[in-house]
Amino acid sequence: MECSVKWVDDATFLASTGSGHFVTMEGAADAGGKNRAPRxxxxxxxxxxxxxxxxxxxxxxxxxxxxxxxxxxxxxxxxxxxxxxxxxxxxxxxxxxxxxxxxxxxxxxxxxxxxxxxxxxxxxxxxxxxxxxxxxxx
Known part of the structure; x- marks a missing residue:
């Protein structure tokens, strides 16, 4: 199983899974997140x-x-x-x-x-x- 996680901006990251899917994640507001994606x-x-x-x-x-x-x-x-x-x-x-x-x-x-x-x-x-x-x- 493989996964790649790339920093997008601020506290937002984009994960690319080995099966070819993408998931956006973001840190909490107190860490710079803007509540645009799940933690x-x-x-x-x-x-x-x-x-x-x-x-x-x-x-x-x-x-x-x-x-x-x-x-x-x-x-x-x-x-x-x-x-x-x-x-x-x-x-x-x-x-x-x-x-x-x-x-x-x-x-x-x-x-x-x-x-x-x-x-x-x-x-x-x-x-x-x-x-x-x-x-x-x-």
Whole structure:
């Protein structure tokens, strides 16, 4: 995996990923940012949420469950001093589907958290990571 990050101006940076995509990032206002793009740590958290939500959907689909939607809502706390690593991250999944079994969703969330989601497992080295979920019938 490769990535290149280039300084654009002020506190703005442009990342170019190995898969050929671009993401703009910007530092906070107190560091010269102008609130034109997400902060790098926000993208880190978003990536963990995307990784885990992808796992949950994939696991449910492979089990032939009629999943129609999945949203991961993450709340994180950071250390007050440098390095300001994440110290707590809570994932709340809202999983939609037709006749989805609660046990199947619980299993998918657990498998993602404990086995498949590299991002959250890596962040779990510095943060207390918790999960919960709700199932919504379509």
């Amino acid at each position: 790098p740590m926000e993208l880190l958290l978003a990536g963990a949420g995307g990784c885990s939500a992808f796992d949950v959907v994939t696991i449910l689909k492979r089990g032939r469950h009629a999943v129609t939607g999945c949203e991961a809502q993450l709340k994180a706390e950071r250390a007050e001093t440098d390095p300001k690593v994440f110290t707590r991250i809570h994932y709340h999944f809202i999983v939609r589907g037709k006749a989805l079994k609660r046990e199947a969703v619980e299993r998918a969330v657990s498998l993602s958290a404990e086995k498949y989601c590299s991002a959250s497992i890596m962040l779990g080295k510095t943060a207390e990571v918790t999960h919960d979920f709700e199932v919504v019938e379509d």
